[in-house]
Amino acid sequence: MTTANRFTRTLLEAPTPVIAEVKPRTGDGNDLLRGRSAAAIALEYAAAGAACLSVVTGRWFGGSVDLLRTVASATGLPVLQKDFIIREKQLETARALGASAVLLTARLLTASSLRRMSGQALSLGLTPFVEVTDEEEIDAVPHPQDSVIAVNNKNIEQRELDAGELGRSLRLLPAVRATGTPCPVSASGIDTPVQAAALLDAGYAGLLVGTTLLRAANVDEWLGALR
Numbered sequence: 739m740t741t742a743n744r745f746t747r748t749l750l751e752a753p754t755p756v757i758a759e760v761k762p763r764t765g766d767g768n769d770l771l772r773g774r775s776a777a778a779i780a781l782e783y784a785a786a787g788a789a790c791l792s793v794v795t796g797r798w799f800g801g802s803v804d805l806l807r808t809v810a811s812a813t814g815l816p817v818l819q820k821d822f823i824i825r826e827k828q829l830e831t832a833r834a835l836g837a838s839a840v841l842l843t844a845r846l847l848t849a850s851s852l853r854r855m856s857g858q859a860l861s862l863g864l865t866p867f868v869e870v871t872d873e874e875e876i877d878a879v880p881h882p883q884d885s886v887i888a889v890n891n892k893n894i895e896q897r898e899l900d901a902g903e904l905g906r907s908l909r910l911l912p913a914v915r916a917t918g919t920p921c922p923v924s925a926s927g928i929d930t931p932v933q934a935a936a937l938l939d940a941g942y943a944g945l946l947v948g949t950t951l952l953r954a955a956n957v958d959e960w961l962g963a964l965r
């Protein structure tokens with residue numbers, strides 16, 4: 739597999755197609771690490787069978803680029819960097835620190851910068867993980883065949899503090915599929931294995947789960963319920 743599709747292939751082939759996220763705190767500052775190191779959490783996710791990892795490096799959520807380095811070197815799993823990525827320099831850093839995929843937020847980029855960033859990501863061997871919230875954004879995703887398209891169930895303008903609306907994922911799935919992406923993902927606000935299974939049954943190829951897994955008493959059991 740080429741480096742640019744390693745993230746997607748791994749997700750598509752995994753028995754538990756979950757991207758498990760390491761995020762130091764919620765958008766309103768509540769600690770999610772609970773005294774654990776980021777590396778220990780990454781190892782726990784890998785041992786429980788997560789397909790890929792996501793690491794939030796944005797300051798709102800207590801992250802840093804160092805956190806990417808730590809998480810990427812802790813396990814062999816492909817890693818998504820989640821941040822407000824708007825410049826080519828950030829893509830080069832992502833690559834250098836071990837990311838396989840990078841978040842590109844449709845809502846925060848103009849159509850031309852999304853196209854440019856997506857092309858640059860691909861030429862650096864990074865999978866564009868394009869986060870969308872409505873049909874207009876979905877229809878404008880550049881290089882859909884080579885990208886993960888992720889429906890965000892929460893709203894980034896509210897720092898992801900809303901409860902999230904999984905109905906959004908269900909409603910938008912046909913439009914996501916119509917782009918030709920091999921890998922539709924539902925992201926944010928997934929609270930229970932029952933909800934996760936319903937999204938997979940509906941046709942999502944992958945799920946991104948952060949807060950719930952970081953708060954879970956038993957990650958093994960949570961992910962095991964999906965197998």
Ligand SMILES: O=P(O)(O)OC[C@@H](O)[C@@H](O)c1c[nH]c2ccccc12
Binds near residue numbers: 799821894947949950
């Ligand atoms: O913790 P949750 O509700 O499972 O959501 C994870 C992830 O989708 C969320 O952290 C996120 C979505 N978009 C982002 C942009 C930047 C940082 C973080 C995010």
